[in-house]
Ligand SMILES: Nc1ncnc2c1ncn2[C@@H]1O[C@H](COP(=O)(O)OP(=O)(O)O)[C@@H](O)[C@H]1O
């Protein structure tokens with residue numbers, strides 16, 4: 203590489219980092235200024251001590267876990283079956299899983315409300331539990347592109363067809379094959395999909411607000427509109443959660459023992 | 466009645482008839498090889514026995530019970546794949562014990578059987594390793610142990626040695642045969658390597674274009690091939706055409722047919738008991754150790770012949786004019 207191109211590369215990197223970190227630094231700095239004249243963690247203490255924070259955060263964590271379970275149960279068998287028996291259908295399935303990136307969440311939630319309102323054939327929004335279930339399915343849809351890609355990539359690293367046949371010849375049925383052979387071998391991929399799902403669900407606003415559930419996203423929005431310093435502390439916390447998820451993806455990828463051979 | 470009976474087996478993929486009226490009776494404890502060029506339908510036959518493909522028609526019976534319609538996991542048939550197909554997330558011991566665990570065998574019995582199988586394949590200390598920590602040859606032995614552990618009725622091997630290097634290939638094929646003999650398990654072994662098939666089989670099925678051309682012992686297949694394809698596919702062959710009157714070097718053989726001789730049926734000089742003598746010129750000399758393979762031009766054809774090395778007689782030089790002799794009884798008529 204010639205020196206000018208190298209210089210240009212570095213300049214681009216520095217610009218990118220500044221573009222990203224300057225607002226973030228401002229955010230962090232401001233969040234520490236709740237007490238006049240000195241830096242303090244007052245804003246964080248207030249936020250974390252807020253019972254509403256605890257309730258909404260707990261709710262969203264729970265919804266994220268439920269979403270991950272539903273996502274895994276839907277995506278792993280589907281991706282497995284498509285790879286094994288219907289390879290011709292892969293482009294179609296991929297297209298469908300990408301739709302949530304194109305269709306805004308607000309369209310999905312209005313569709314839900316229209317289809318499942320209290321006067322419909324299946325009045326899901328009529329009860330708290332029904333609405334929670336609806337929300338979890340909505341989240342599953344939002345997470346679908348990430349979950350499917352992650353699992354499909356994981357399946358690519360193993361010889362799905364031959365491993366399945368080997369297991370069948372040893373007497374295994376579909377449940378055993380999925381649970382004992384396929385899932386463990388794509389676990390790293392599933393976990394990275396799961397952490398992405400977690401990050402999406404924790405901050406999601408539209409679905410939760412329109413279905414009127416006490417989730418973390420709407421709480422963030424409400425605090426942001428009403429308090430001076432706390433929203434900034436919350437934003438930093440949200441960032442921290444997302445980054446922790448990304449870090450965990452790296453970590454599980456590195457610490458999986460039997461997949462090392464393929465790298 | 467044979468233990469494993471395959472009768473009138475047919476398989477088509479769309480309009481492509483891949484297996485055509487395939488018949489085979491295998492006795493209990495027999496070691497059968499399916500031998501044929503790539504694409505002739507060997508794997509497809511094996512996969513129908515294992516239950517991974519449904520036959521278009523025909524029957525597969527083990528001990529008189531029809532297998533067609535039974536799912537692969539209900540057949541109790543062991544399978545070894547070319548690509549080993551060990552479960553990467555399980556240790557060697559867990560791989561070998563997988564089938565028994567599925568069957569719900571008690572822990573102690575699984576442990577005992579796993580130890581027994583690992584001793585059988587000569588890897589008693591590697592139970593705790595993961596597949597990626599093993600060499601190809603070791604992985605394939607583990608795959609063999611895994612297939613045998615649940616005591617299957619029939620063992621199927623689909624080109625199990627093709628991915629291994631030459632040395633391991635020979636030693637492992639002998640090991641597979643020894644283990645098969647020891648357990649007395651009925652085995653079908655698929656290969657495209659004629660030497661492999663000839664060296665370890667009780668009987669060989671030579672396949673060509675989805676058809677079983679000939680079924681016989683290695684001795685029969687090699688010495689009395691029943692079709693031109695079998696004659697050409699198995700072993701080396703020298704083909705002689707007779708003249709218009711059906712003569713070869715003055716010996717009456719039969720008009721309108723070609724005749725073939727194996728390299729070891731041709732002799733340098735006039736050997737006792739031979740009735741055909743051909744003048745020839747040596748064109749190549751390959752010293753292989755105990756055997757010397759010569760190529761010569763004789764009777765308008767290029768032929769090869771094998772002679773044993775004799776320390777006191779150097780091989781003829783290239784370009785030497787010699788006589789080759791053979792017995793008309795050793796000639797294989799080609800249809
Ligand atoms: N699932 C399949 N769909 C379509 N054609 C197939 C399928 N499996 C095998 N074939 C065709 O059947 C023929 C025989 O294949 P195979 O049994 O694998 O041969 P071999 O094992 O002797 O090399 C080949 O021409 C192959 O292309």
Ligand SMILES: [Mg+2]
Pocket residue numbers: 504507508509624
């Ligand atoms: Mg094959």
